[in-house]
Amino acid sequence: MSKVVAESVIRGAYDIFRQASDFLDKAVKEKGPEQKIGFPETAFYLPMANALLGVKIEKLKEILPLLEHAKSLLPKMPSDKVWLPYLGDALNAGMSALFCEEIIMALRYLYSEEPQKDCNGFFTDTIMRSLGIQLVDGRMPGFAAILGAAPDNKTAVQIIRELQERNILAFVGASAGGRSIIDQLLEENVQMGWDNYIVPYGRDTLSTIYPLNWAIRSALTFGGIKPGQAQKCLLYTKERVFAFGLVLGKLDDIKYATGAGAINMGFPIIADTDIPEIKPSGITTYEALVKELDHKKIVPRCIEVRGVKVRVSSIPVPVPYAAAFEGERVRKEQLYVEFGGKGGVSFEYLHTKNLNEVEDGKVELFGPDIDALKPGKKSMPLAIIVEVAGRKAQKDFEPVLERQIHRFMNYAMGIMHVGQREMNWIRISTDAYSKGFRLKHIGVILHAMLHQEYSAIVDKIQVKLYTQEEDVEKLLKEAQKTYDERDERLSGMTDEKVDTFYSCLLCQSFAPDHVCIITPERLGLCGAYSWLDARASFEITPTGPNQPILKGSVLDERLGQWKSVNDFMHNKSNKAIERVSMYSLMQDPQSSCGCFECIIAIIPEANGVMLVHRDYVGMTPCGMNFTTLAGSVGGGVQTPGFLGVGKLYAVSKKFILAEGGLKRLVWMPKELKEILGDKLKKRCQAIGEPGLLDKIADEDVATNSEELLAYLKKAGHPALGMELLI
Ligand code: SF4
Numbered sequence: 047m048s049k050v051v052a053e054s055v056i057r058g059a060y061d062i063f064r065q066a067s068d069f070l071d072k073a074v075k076e077k078g079p080e081q082k083i084g085f086p087e088t089a090f091y092l093p094m095a096n097a098l099l100g101v102k103i104e105k106l107k108e109i110l111p112l113l114e115h116a117k118s119l120l121p122k123m124p125s126d127k128v129w130l131p132y133l134g135d136a137l138n139a140g141m142s143a144l145f146c147e148e149i150i151m152a153l154r155y156l157y158s159e160e161p162q163k164d165c166n167g168f169f170t171d172t173i174m175r176s177l178g179i180q181l182v183d184g185r186m187p188g189f190a191a192i193l194g195a196a197p198d199n200k201t202a203v204q205i206i207r208e209l210q211e212r213n214i215l216a217f218v219g220a221s222a223g224g225r226s227i228i229d230q231l232l233e234e235n236v237q238m239g240w241d242n243y244i245v246p247y248g249r250d251t252l253s254t255i256y257p258l259n260w261a262i263r264s265a266l267t268f269g270g271i272k273p274g275q276a277q278k279c280l281l282y283t284k285e286r287v288f289a290f291g292l293v294l295g296k297l298d299d300i301k302y303a304t305g306a307g308a309i310n311m312g313f314p315i316i317a318d319t320d321i322p323e324i325k326p327s328g329i330t331t332y333e334a335l336v337k338e339l340d341h342k343k344i345v346p347r348c349i350e351v352r353g354v355k356v357r358v359s360s361i362p363v364p365v366p367y368a369a370a371f372e373g374e375r376v377r378k379e380q381l382y383v384e385f386g387g388k389g390g391v392s393f394e395y396l397h398t399k400n401l402n403e404v405e406d407g408k409v410e411l412f413g414p415d416i417d418a419l420k421p422g423k424k425s426m427p428l429a430i431i432v433e434v435a436g437r438k439a440q441k442d443f444e445p446v447l448e449r450q451i452h453r454f455m456n457y458a459m460g461i462m463h464v465g466q467r468e469m470n471w472i473r474i475s476t477d478a479y480s481k482g483f484r485l486k487h488i489g490v491i492l493h494a495m496l497h498q499e500y501s502a503i504v505d506k507i508q509v510k511l512y513t514q515e516e517d518v519e520k521l522l523k524e525a526q527k528t529y530d531e532r533d534e535r536l537s538g539m540t541d542e543k544v545d546t547f548y549s550c551l552l553c554q555s556f557a558p559d560h561v562c563i564i565t566p567e568r569l570g571l572c573g574a575y576s577w578l579d580a581r582a583s584f585e586i587t588p589t590g591p592n593q594p595i596l597k598g599s600v601l602d603e604r605l606g607q608w609k610s611v612n613d614f615m616h617n618k619s620n621k622a623i624e625r626v627s628m629y630s631l632m633q634d635p636q637s638s639c640g641c642f643e644c645i646i647a648i649i650p651e652a653n654g655v656m657l658v659h660r661d662y663v664g665m666t667p668c669g670m671n672f673t674t675l676a677g678s679v680g681g682g683v684q685t686p687g688f689l690g691v692g693k694l695y696a697v698s699k700k701f702i703l704a705e706g707g708l709k710r711l712v713w714m715p716k717e718l719k720e721i722l723g724d725k726l727k728k729r730c731q732a733i734g735e736p737g738l739l740d741k742i743a744d745e746d747v748a749t750n751s752e753e754l755l756a757y758l759k760k761a762g763h764p765a766l767g768m769e770l771l772i
Contacts, residue, residue, distance in 0.1 A: 048322035051302060051335070052124050052132035058303030059120055059139035059146075062252065066116070066146035069153045070109055079107035083152050087170035087663060089677025090266060090273075093259040094148045097266055098141075100274025109149055116145040137329065140306025147255035147304065162253070164228060164238075165219065165246045169260040171673045172660050173240060174267060175680075177215075178572065178641025181264075181556060185369045186243070188288035188354035189215045191257045191308070194222035194295035195230055196318075201341050202230035205292075208345040210243055210370035214354065217257040219247040222295025241373015251300045254291075258308060261287045267640040268556030270681030284312020284331065286556060290352040291315040292344065309334045316348045361494045364482035366459040376462040376473035381424055383416050383479070387464075387471035389425030391518050394470050395525035396432040396448035404435040406506035409489030413513030416474065416485060428472065428485075429512040429521045432492055436505040438585060443503055445532050446582045447496065454495040455488065467529055468522055485511050502586040539566035539577070541628070541700060544597075547611060548580035551591040551618060553639035553682075559622040560639035560682030561615055563595070567700040568628055571636070573643040573692035605630045605704050623684060630704035631655060632771070635689045640680035642690025644718070646702065647675060650772055651751045652758055654712035654765035655705070657696055662715040664745050667754040687772075693718070697725040699732075705771060708733055709764045713754055716744040735764060 073081070083106055090096045092103045095112050103109055119142035121135035151168070154160040161167025180186040190209055196202035209216045218227045218238075228246040231238060238244040247256040265271045265282035283289070291308050293301060296319055305315040314330045317337050324335035331353050338347040348354075361367040386392030419426065434447065448466070455463040460478025464471040474483060489509030496507050512518050541547075543566070550562040550570050562570045566577040575583070575592070583592040598610035606628030615626045625634040631646055638645075644659045647668045658672050665671055670678075679688045695701055696718075701708055708729055719726065719739065730738040741761040748754035758766055 048324070049124050049132060051322050051324065052136045054297070054299045054302035055136040055306040056121060056123055056139045056303075058299030058301070059143045059306075061299060062143045062146045062150070062303055063113075063116055063120060065252075066149040066153075067113060069150055070106070070113060073153050073156060074106050077106060077156065079105065081106045081156070083109070083156055085152060085155060085168040087172060087671070087673045088168070088263070089171060089674045090263050092148045092152055093263045093266075094144050094255065096273045097262040097271075097279045098274075098276040100272075102273075103152075109152075112145060113149065116142040116149075119145075133324075133329075136306050137310050140303060140308070140310050143300075143303035144255060144258060144307035144310075147252045147307075148259060150252055151255055160248070160253075162248045164232060165248050165253075166256070167248065167253075168256055169245075169247075171263065171267065171676060172663075174260060174263060175641050175660055175676060177240070178268070178553070178556070178639070180369075186213055186215055188290070188349070188352060189217065189257065189261070190290060190292050190348065191217045191219075191254060191313075192227055192292045192294065193220035193251060193254055193301060193304075194293055195225035195227050196294050196341065199230045199234050202227050202294075203234050203236060205294075205341065205345060206231060206236060206244060207366060211366055211368040212345070212349070212354075213243065213369040214349075215243045215245070217245050217247050219249060219253055220251045220301070221249050225295075227294060237374055239373070241375075243370035243373075251298075251304055254304050254308075257289070258311065261289055261311060261313075264556065267677075267680050268553070268682075270557060270559060270683055280311055284329075287312075288352055288354045289313045290348050290354075292348055293317040293319075295319065297321060305335065314351045316344065316351055318344060361458075361491055363458060363487045363490055365461070365478050367457050367491070369453075369457055371459045372453065372456040374456070374459065374462065376460065376475045380460075380475040380477065382474050382476040383419055384425050384474070385428035385472040386469070389471075390427050391468075391515065391522065392428045392470055392472065393468035393518070393522050393525055394430040394432070394448065394451050394466070395521075395528070396434065396444055396451070397528060398439045398441060398444060399433045399435050401435045401437070401506060404433050404506040404508050406508065407493055408508040409486050409493065409511070410509070411485055411511045411513070412517060413511075415513075416479065426513050427515045427518040429510075429518040430488060430492075431510040431512070431521065431525075432496070433508050433510070434496065434504045434506065436503050438503045439505075440503075440585075442535075442578060443582050443585075444528075446579055447500060447504070450495070450499070451492060454491055457495075458483070458487070458491060468526070485513070500586060503582070541565045541567045541606075544577070546581075546594045546596055548577060548584060549591070549593045549595060549614060549618065550575055550580060551593070553641065554591075557637075557639035557680070557682035559619045560637050561618045561623070562639075563611055563615070563626060563628060563636065564592075565628060565700070567698045568695055569692040571638060571642040571690045571692050573694065602627070605633055606700065607634070619682070622682070626684075627704065629700050629702065631689050631702045632686050632705060635684055635686055637682050637684050638679045638688075638690030639682055640676070640690075642676075642679070643693045644691050644696070645672065645675050645679055646689045646691055648687040648771060649712060649751060649754065652712045652754055652763075652765060653768060653771050654710045654758075654763070655702065655771075656713035657711060657718065658715060659693060659718045659721070662717065662745075664715070665749045667713050667743075667748055667751050669750070693721065694725075697722055697729045699729075706765075706768050708738065709735060709768065710771070711738075711742055712758055712763055712765050713743045713748065716746060719744060738764070
């Protein structure tokens with residue numbers, strides 16, 4: 047390692063240590079040693095310190111030992127006379143820098159100095175969980191932490207667009223020469239936020255700790271690694287979190303020190319300036335510190351150095367197209383035309399036809415295109431009819447394929463798609479229109495993407511678009527009949543009626559021992575995979591993550607245990623799990639990986655359970671908020687009494703059947719009640735408890751067990767009279 051680099055790293059680490067030490071002194075003097083400290087919505091305290099050292103810092107006085115440890119990692123400055131291998135010292139200094147940066151950020155939160163203007167600040171555990179699926183299914187193949195500023199705004203946008211096109215999540219921040227990439231993107235009106243894969247963290251280098259302490263939490267959340275297992279955590283981030291640092295502009299000592307910390311985690315640094323490189327690999331998969339002076343080549347160079355596996359979709363439309371644009375919104379002021387919503391009738395419908403009835407790639411428009419929009423008008427009717435054919439195509443696949451229309455259309459920059467069926471709402475921006483986007487491009491997208499992702503079951507695809515109101519109304523009636531039939535088919539499916547369940551092993555890329563078992567009456571805990579989806583996925587990729595499990599002989603009907611399911615589980619969980627109950631919370635419950643939509647948790651005082659979804663940030667009657675609760679459930683382990691589940695499991699007939707089913711549910715957030723709406727009411731009626739929904743408490747009436755118990759008694763909740771849970 048270059049002596050120049052080592053000196054900078056160590057000097058920077060000393061500087062950061064001094065800043066942390068001074069700030070802590072001030073805080074202790076002003077607020078007292080007992081003052082509480084921490085980041086918002088995390089179960090991992092100061093996450094870097096918690097993951098690597100196992101410490102749980104909650105008060106100012108508890109920071110002191112951490113600071114001492116950071117100090118002990120600081121090496122002497124390299125001597126001018128003696129040659130030494132500097133790498134180990136520099137890496138220790140980098141680690142010290144990360145601990146001290148985390149201390150400084152926590153102190154800034156104490157003084158309400160974070161998050162900075164237009165920045166996200168600390169990344170919550172909830173965000174990490176909700177992105178889980180995109181991480182494991184490859185939609186989001188990697189992360190870039192960008193520090194500094196590009197030489198000009200145009201280059202900043204070009205780099206960001208290149209990352210977006212590859213679906214790489216970009217954390218943007220820090221500064222160089224008094225400019226931050228955050229402001230460059232703001233000045234160019236680039237939409238930022240999680241949905242756009244561009245997340246501003248802060249304008250100084252110290253705040254780069256946010257993406258880093260987010261990354262280290264994935265080892266605890268998904269990897270099942272215990273706090274304090276430093277080596278395992280660092281190996282996990284190196285092997286499973288495909289992150290890299292991209293430094294734009296001149297490097298200073300603080301950036302070198304922070305970069306050395308990131309290298310400890312296996313994240314290489316790529317700079318656009320003439321720096322000494324660190325070529326040997328080991329700590330990182332390939333080179334640790336490299337330069338690339340050509341901004342046109344810098345993104346591909348980053349991808350190569352980190353070994354990110356990227357899938358680029360090249361779709362012949364006049365706007366950029368990638369999953370990174372999925373969450374982009376088309377606001378009123380950017381709107382050229384809309385369909386559905388308040389803009390009139392609109393629907394989408396995909397159905398199968400015979401092979402000889404479909405001409406592959408044919409896109410037809412019946413009625414005027416969006417060019418014909420009269421001045422002052424902003425809406426049109428629209429029917430999108432997709433007709434597919436294939437030797438392996440089945441009617442059961444139709445809803446699965448139809449649901450992809452939402453995703454595929456949203457990947458186009460400047461196109462917004464919300465909802466499904468006759469509840470869809472589509473917007474096209476003025477920018478997309480002026481780039482040449484027309485209705486036929488919707489057909490082009492759907493044709494290309496259905497082929498790209500579903501070629502195993504679909505051989506031919508044609509798309510028809512209708513914009514005359516009478517055509518749309520007439521065709522909608524026909525589609526409606528099929529929608530109803532599909533609902534009937536899905537709702538009629540039970541675990542008893544099928545002989546095969548499906549596994550999902552997707553999350554093993556993050557939680558190596560976790561296996562989801564998906565049945566008709568219990569969907570995957572992320573909420574993204576139903577039994578039909580898993581079956582379709584198996585047909586499409588027979589060697590993929592969704593494998594069939596023949597049910598065979600039942601071991602315990604009440605618990606929902608089958609011998610072959612247990613055997614499969616034991617085998618695929620790396621022998622970590624021997625038995626799994628599909629219908630029980632208390633005995634051999636399914637493991638939870640980390641990206642669950644909801645958690646079921648026992649409340650012994652109420653002889654019942656609560657259900658909380660990840661968007662609910664308040665306190666729950668079990669004494670923990672979602673974040674804290676989630677911290678003790680994930681990682682691919684079984685935790686009796688606690689269970690990660692998909693939202694819709696709450697309205698399944700098999701909802702914790704072994705414990706008495708829905709009658710055990712005593713608390714859930716109001717918003718979740720609304721989301722489950724009619725389905726939940728119907729289930730209450732079906733179990734002979736039509737008034738149950740009102741008897742289930744929410745945050746308006748109870749946020750602790752005393753309030754909950756008082757409410758349940760007053761409401762006469764059936765759980766109080768049921769057999770004791772424990
Ligand atoms: S079904 Fe289970 S394993 Fe599959 S992606 Fe969802 S949470 Fe992960």
